[in-house]
Amino acid sequence: MQLILDKLKLRYSRRNTEIVKWKDNTGGKVIGCLPMYFPEEFVHAAGLLPVTLFGDNGPIAHANRHLMTNACGAVRGTFEDLLLGKYDALDGVAAVLICDQVRFFFQVWSLDHEFGFFHQMWRPFNIDQSSRPFLLNELKRLKSALEEFTGNAITPGKLCGSIRLFNETRSLMRALNDIRKTRPGLLKASDLVKAIAAGMIMPKEEYNSILKELITQTRDSDYESGEKPKVMVCGHPCGMPEEEILDLIEEMGAVIVGDDFFTGSRYFSVDVPCSGDPVEAYADFLLNLIPCTTYHYPQNWIGQDRSLSTYGDYVADYVRENGIQGVILLREMYCDPFDLEFVMLKRKLEERNIAHITLNTGHEAGSLETQRTRIQGYLEMLSC
Amino acid sequence: MIVAGVDIGSQTSKAVVLKGDNIYRSALFPTGTDLYAVARKVVENAAQGIGHTFDDIQRIVATGYGRVSVPFAADTMSEITCNAVGAYHFYPDARVIVDIGGQDSKAIKLNDEGKVVNFAMNDKCAAGTGRFLEVAAETLGVSVAELAALSRKSGNRIRISSTCTVFAQTEIVSLIARRTPQEDIAAGLHESIVSRVYGLVNSIGPGDTGRVVMTGGVARNDAIVSLLANAMKREITVPEDPQIVTAFGAALVARSRLGSE
Numbered sequence: 001m002q003l004i005l006d007k008l009k010l011r012y013s014r015r016n017t018e019i020v021k022w023k024d025n026t027g028g029k030v031i032g033c034l035p036m037y038f039p040e041e042f043v044h045a046a047g048l049l050p051v052t053l054f055g056d057n058g059p060i061a062h063a064n065r066h067l068m069t070n071a072c073g074a075v076r077g078t079f080e081d082l083l084l085g086k087y088d089a090l091d092g093v094a095a096v097l098i099c100d101q102v103r104f105f106f107q108v109w110s111l112d113h114e115f116g117f118f119h120q121m122w123r124p125f126n127i128d129q130s131s132r133p134f135l136l137n138e139l140k141r142l143k144s145a146l147e148e149f150t151g152n153a154i155t156p157g158k159l160c161g162s163i164r165l166f167n168e169t170r171s172l173m174r175a176l177n178d179i180r181k182t183r184p185g186l187l188k189a190s191d192l193v194k195a196i197a198a199g200m201i202m203p204k205e206e207y208n209s210i211l212k213e214l215i216t217q218t219r220d221s222d223y224e225s226g227e228k229p230k231v232m233v234c235g236h237p238c239g240m241p242e243e244e245i246l247d248l249i250e251e252m253g254a255v256i257v258g259d260d261f262f263t264g265s266r267y268f269s270v271d272v273p274c275s276g277d278p279v280e281a282y283a284d285f286l287l288n289l290i291p292c293t294t295y296h297y298p299q300n301w302i303g304q305d306r307s308l309s310t311y312g313d314y315v316a317d318y319v320r321e322n323g324i325q326g327v328i329l330l331r332e333m334y335c336d337p338f339d340l341e342f343v344m345l346k347r348k349l350e351e352r353n354i355a356h357i358t359l360n361t362g363h364e365a366g367s368l369e370t371q372r373t374r375i376q377g378y379l380e381m382l383s384c
Numbered sequence: 385m386i387v388a389g390v391d392i393g394s395q396t397s398k399a400v401v402l403k404g405d406n407i408y409r410s411a412l413f414p415t416g417t418d419l420y421a422v423a424r425k426v427v428e429n430a431a432q433g434i435g436h437t438f439d440d441i442q443r444i445v446a447t448g449y450g451r452v453s454v455p456f457a458a459d460t461m462s463e464i465t466c467n468a469v470g471a472y473h474f475y476p477d478a479r480v481i482v483d484i485g486g487q488d489s490k491a492i493k494l495n496d497e498g499k500v501v502n503f504a505m506n507d508k509c510a511a512g513t514g515r516f517l518e519v520a521a522e523t524l525g526v527s528v529a530e531l532a533a534l535s536r537k538s539g540n541r542i543r544i545s546s547t548c549t550v551f552a553q554t555e556i557v558s559l560i561a562r563r564t565p566q567e568d569i570a571a572g573l574h575e576s577i578v579s580r581v582y583g584l585v586n587s588i589g590p591g592d593t594g595r596v597v598m599t600g601g602v603a604r605n606d607a608i609v610s611l612l613a614n615a616m617k618r619e620i621t622v623p624e625d626p627q628i629v630t631a632f633g634a635a636l637v638a639r640s641r642l643g644s645e
């Protein structure tokens with residue numbers, strides 16, 4: 001089991017050189033997709049390899065010259081990689097404009113680098129009646145752009161085939177995630193996020209077979225259950241959560257049994273419907289993702305049972321339904337969608353009597369030792 | 385039963401050796417760079433205070449930022465829990481604890497049983513901590529104690545706009561160059577630290593009942609204590625020896641763990 005996990009982690013850490021290798025071996029083209037929610041299936045159906053772009057969590061040496069100081073880590077990290085030439089092998093880049101930072105800084109990318117394919121997909125922040133037709137148009141626009149770039153028609157059959165393949169990936173990821181719920185502590189959270197992220201950069205055909213083997217071995221491995229407090233870790237909307245923080249939480253004696261990471265539940269919780277017109281099905285999929293701070297649901301803000309934070313409801317329900325003792329909020333510095341939702345989320349957790357703690361994360365977020373004290377103090381609070 | 389709690393802080397290391405229910409001695413040394421050595425020395429010193437040696441101690445709990453560097457401790461525990469246990473022991477009606485140490489500050493909320501229900505710690509820099517006052521005092525060329533005395537004489541408190549220690553130092557230099565009276569700068573510095581700590585206290589939802597206890601080295605600075613009491617509109621209690629409360633809490637944890645073995 002650990003051997004496969006290590007292999008996937010290695011693939012993740014070598015993600016940029018893997019692109020070059022894949023291109024040399026196949027002669028194919030690669031499109032880099034900025035987190036989050038890019039319709040990778042469309043890219044795949046056009047005969048291209050979609051890879052999610054994860055910036056580095058390390059120090060930022062170049063990007064700061066170009067970016068505002070309040071740019072989030074995901075934006076800075078990916079821009080740093082761009083400036084370092086790590087994305088030179090890409091044939092194109094694409095992004096769903098999930099927030100103002102991505103909207104603004106992705107424009108900067110197009111000014112700075114010339115890519116053969118550059119596509120921005122708009123997406124509503126508020127989910128209401130106008131969202132579906134809008135998304136449908138955006139998906140059609142994406143489809144045409146990819147067809148024009150490749151000269152390949154994205155037929156309904158091809159798109160359905162890609163959707164089925166990606167649904168299989170999501171379902172395997174869910175199966176792996178279920179193991180950590182039923183056998184808490186068997187899989188380290190930092191291993192799991194990287195194993196999931198590896199699936200966002202590798203060809204799904206290859207990844208799915210590796211994941212099947214990993215699931216079999218994980219189910220077969222010895223396991224001793226313990227009485228550790230179970231926690232959910234939320235926040236950190238886009239990039240790869242810091243391995244050190246996840247490890248600290250588990251080293252300090254808790255087990256992470258749930259998350260809402262993009263490199264976690266948010267990527268694999270929902271499947272694209274496989275019936276009817278695949279473009280329409282995809283629009284429905286994008287409207288039915290699990291709540292996230294980059295989506296708002298104004299219809300829930302009115303009426304007697306109104307809720308100002310659908311995201312907060314989701315987190316609180318998840319905690320209660322899964323017998324979780326507490327929530328650790330990773331507050332990515334300078335992520336405005338998360339900051340906007342943060343106050344309401346905290347209020348929701350307080351109303352529902354759910355113990356929580358906030359850790360600031362991201363580039364230059366502070367010393368690990370202070371985080372250690374916070375985490376230990378919080379876990380002692382949970383277990384008293 | 386002889387137990388000890390050792391609190392390795394960023395600036396000072398404290399130990400409390402507890403014998404039976406009531407007898408205890410404490411010791412305190414600057415932390416320095418050899419955390420193991422200072423931990424051993426401070427525990428030994430406290431033990432000698434009640435006529436015992438290091439080897440007589442049956443269980444030791446380590447806390448503070450250097451807690452992981454104390455191999456002879458049976459357990460480590462966060463300073464949040466230890467501080468709460470210690471403060472609640474001295475004041476069972478304590479519901480809010482404000483602890484300002486050398487390089488961090490904390491606000492802790494307790495319930496009626498003395499359990500931690502919420503806490504907050506200062507962010508990544510040393511603003512709002514003892515180090516902030518030390519740097520400021522050094523820049524003004526006075527001791528920390530003199531800084532507090534100066535601040536009380538001020539009739540015109542200067543607003544120190546920066547809450548970052550390093551930038552505040554620059555600001556002090558420029559205020560000195562503009563011949564701003566030292567006492568006004570000192571008052572501004574105290575105000576600056578208190579506004580930071582007050583924000584921290586508010587973030588835990590301190591409520592308005594129960595005792596507020598202030599611990600840590602900075603609790604000896606009565607200018608800070610009274611400014612914070614004004615800001616909170618509550619009385620603040622400072623224990624006789626505010627610096628050893630966390631180590632005392634660690635010793636109490638050691639005692640209860642030894643008792644339940």
Ligand code: SF4
Nearest residue numbers: 072099101238335336
């Ligand atoms: S959602 Fe937050 S973390 Fe993601 S790109 Fe936007 S600001 Fe950055």
